[in-house]
Amino acid sequence: MKRRDLLKGGAVAAVAAGASTLTAPAIAQxxxxxxxxxTWPRDFPGLGTGAQRFAQRLSDMSDGRFEISYFAAGERVGAFDSFDEVASGNAQIYHAADYYWKGKxxxxxxxxxxxxxxxxxxINAWIRFGGGQALWDELAADSDLKNLMCGNTGVQMGGWFRKEMNSADDFKGLKMRIPGLGGDVLSKLGASPVSLPGGQIYENLISGAIDAxxxxxxxxxxxxxxxxxxxxxxxxxMHEPGAMLAAGINKDFWEGLSTADKAIxxxxxxxxxxxxxxxxxxxxGASLTKLINEQGVQLRKFSDDIYDSFGQAAAEVFAExxxxSDLARRVHDSFVQARAEVGGWTKISDQEYLRQRNRVLGV
Structure with missing residues (x-):
């Protein structure tokens, strides 16, 4: 081997050795x-599995650089303690429905x-293009949080009842698990709304602690x-026509991330x-068919009179x-504007198309 080649080979080896000593610590950092x-039970369909899927995706998209420790409701803290756990910095992210924090x-x-x-x-249009995200950021910042859309369950059912609901009077004295402002609406009708995490609803319904x-x-x-x-x-x-779920991120943690990691x-x-x-x-759809055909569930539609009562009560709740605060008013005003503008468009696009499609197909 020529001396020149020997020197060249030694230089390459030295560079390689230097790179190996630098790369490992850099990766570790x-x-x-x-x-x-x-706030969800482990492996619970949709809500729980969606949160777990989000956690796994963070690991996959970062090629393992994000080392994720996921805890379902009750495994590290109680479901409704998730907010404080992340706001305090004891955890970095929660997955929840943000209306759980309306008491704050x-x-x-x-x-x-x-x-x-x-x-x-x-709601996607409002958050992304109607000023919703900026208002959400302002609200969350007061609790040292940064929040992102991270799931949705769509238009929800009105609920499970032991008796038929024929008028607004049937809600008087009813103990019903329903959180958020929807619970406040039913309170106006004389019901007693109860906020329970998902894992506790069945036992309370079976025991009679709640009626619906x-x-x-x-x-x-x-x-x-x-x-x-x-x-x-x-x-x-009427209470949740598009229940958006959130990834609530500790703001100090968020601001310490690189632009690339935030993007992930x-x-x-x-x-x-x-x-x-x-x-x-x-x-x-398939699940509803099974509930009716295999479990004897009686599907009922709220009457227009009941819905009118919901509307009157909701107006009172919004007025209160x-x-x-100024922020509450600005959030509400922005929401109302989006409902009018985006909703006005969907009325003549999505809704009218679906009406005609169902008419033609006899659905």
Whole structure:
């Protein structure tokens, strides 16, 4: 071997050795530990599996640099303790429905769903292009959080009842599990709304501690076996026409991330927002058929009179909500504008098309 080649080979080896000593620590420094807590039971269809899918996607999209520790409700903290766990920095992300935090500020309800609110497509438009995200950021910043859309369950059912609901008077004295501003609406009608995490609803319904419950829709509700305690299944729900779920991220943690890592989290959350809604739409119809044909569930539609009562009560709730603060009023006003503008378009696009399609097909 020539001396020149020997020297060249030695130089290459030296560079390679230097690179190996630098690469390992650099990679180690890039690893980011992320603890995720959720408000859902482990492996619960849609909500729980969607949160777990989001967690796995964060790991996959970062090629393992994000080291994820996922905890379902009750495994690290209670379901409703997830907010404080992340706001304090003890965990980095929660997956939840933000209307659970309306006791902290009523504006949180708008970033899940409110009575007579926005559907899935409408709330996406509001958050992304109607000023919703900026208002959400302002609200969340007060609790050291940054929040992103991370799932949706679509238009929800009105709930499970032990008796037929023929008029607004039937809600008087009713103990019903229903969170958010929807619970406040029923309170105006004389009901006693109860907020319970998903894992505690069945036992309370079976025991008689509550008389009725809403949850999500046929796919989830069938898994919860509510039909064992209540046979009357009402639709449509006025309280959650497009329940958006959230990834709530500790703001200090978020601001310490690189632009690329923020983009990974945003992309994973956005993908779950799409995938979860598709899964609910794919599975709700077949699940409803089974509930009716195999479990003897009685499907009922709320009357127009009952819905009118819901509307009057909702107007009272909103009037009280906007008096809370300037931020609550600005969030509500922005939501109302989106409902008018986006909803006005869907009325002549989606709704009219579906009406004509169903008429032609005899559906």
């Amino acid at each position: 890039q690893r980011i530990e992320i603890t995720i807590v959720s 500020h009523p504006a949180w309800a708008y970033f899940t769903s409110v009575p007579f609110g926005l559907t899935y497509t409408e 419950t809403e949850w999500v829709g046929p796919w989830n509700d069938a898994a919860m076996k509510f039909y064992e305690a209540a046979k009357y299944y009402y639709y449509p729900g 989290i945003e992309a994973a959350a956005s993908m779950e927002n799409d995938v979860m809604m598709a899964e609910y739409n794919a599975k709700n 909500t906007v008096e809370h």
